Amino acid sequence: DADVTQTPRNRITKTGKRIMLECSQTKGHDRMYWYRQDPGLGLQLIYYSFDVKDINKGEISDGYSVSRQAQAKFSLSLESAIPNQTALYFCATSDSGTGTSNTQYFGPGTRLTVL
Amino acid sequence: QKEVEQDPGPLSVPEGAIVSLNCTYSNSAFQYFMWYRQYSRKGPELLMYTYSSGNKEDGRFTAQVDKSSKYISLFIRDSQPSDSATYLCAMSLEGTYKYIFGTGTRLKVLA
Numbered sequence: 001d002a003d004v005t006q007t008p009r010n011r012i013t014k015t016g017k018r019i020m021l022e023c024s025q026t027k028g029h030d031r032m033y034w035y036r037q038d039p040g041l042g043l044q045l046i047y048y049s050f051d052v053k054d055i056n057k058g059e060i061s062d063g064y065s066v067s068r069q070a071q072a073k074f075s076l077s078l079e080s081a082i083p084n085q086t087a088l089y090f091c092a093t094s095d096s097g098t099g100t101s102n103t104q105y106f107g108p109g110t111r112l113t114v115l
Numbered sequence: 116q117k118e119v120e121q122d123p124g125p126l127s128v129p130e131g132a133i134v135s136l137n138c139t140y141s142n143s144a145f146q147y148f149m150w151y152r153q154y155s156r157k158g159p160e161l162l163m164y165t166y167s168s169g170n171k172e173d174g175r176f177t178a179q180v181d182k183s184s185k186y187i188s189l190f191i192r193d194s195q196p197s198d199s200a201t202y203l204c205a206m207s208l209e210g211t212y213k214y215i216f217g218t219g220t221r222l223k224v225l226a
Binding site: 004031033040041042043045048050090094102103104105106107108109111 | 147151157207216217218
């Protein structure tokens with residue numbers, strides 16, 4: 001079984017709809033991240049969480065919100081989806097116990113299309 | 116100017132060739148350098164991770180960091196069609212969570 005799972009893997013929705021993307025991990029890591037990937041722009045950090053009670057905005061948090069329900073679960077919500085939020089979304093995890101390396105491990109991604 | 120620059124490719128090579136993938140960066144304080152491989156419709160997979168300068172080898176893959184030139188490289192020896200993917204470089208500062216990613220280079224290895 002995959003260490004980092006994301007659901008759904010694909011989603012098509014309409015402008016104005018509320019969408020939730022979910023991420024679960026079995027790696028036992030305390031840190032979790034949400035990124036989006038757009039062609040030509042690379043990976044951009046949306047939100048990150050160092051533990052259940054520590055949630056922080058990344059570079060491009062406008063229009064997004066998150067919830068860390070447990071150490072193993074981190075959800076990303078689009079409150080009112082718009083077409084320019086069409087992208088690939090990735091969840092990642094890392095372990096603060098590895099010291100300063102903070103090596104990040106990624107899930108398989110969710111392809112979101114907003115019409 | 117972006118903090119990390121990476122040629123998007125595509126780079127096409129014949130099977131068995133030596134592949135060189137590169138990134139340049141502007142922040143001399145970066146200490147951690149990563150290479151990720153991303154197959155189509157999959158998440159990035161960590162290939163190599165290097166701290167500070169020098170070389171690191173793992174099988175057919177060698178990662179090099181030249182901090183004086185702010186330049187990192189990934190070499191793939193005896194390239195295989197299964198190496199066809201997008202390769203992303205990433206960098207971070209000592210003790211921080213934040214990764215700065217390159218945009219990725221798309222590699223095609225032709226059988």
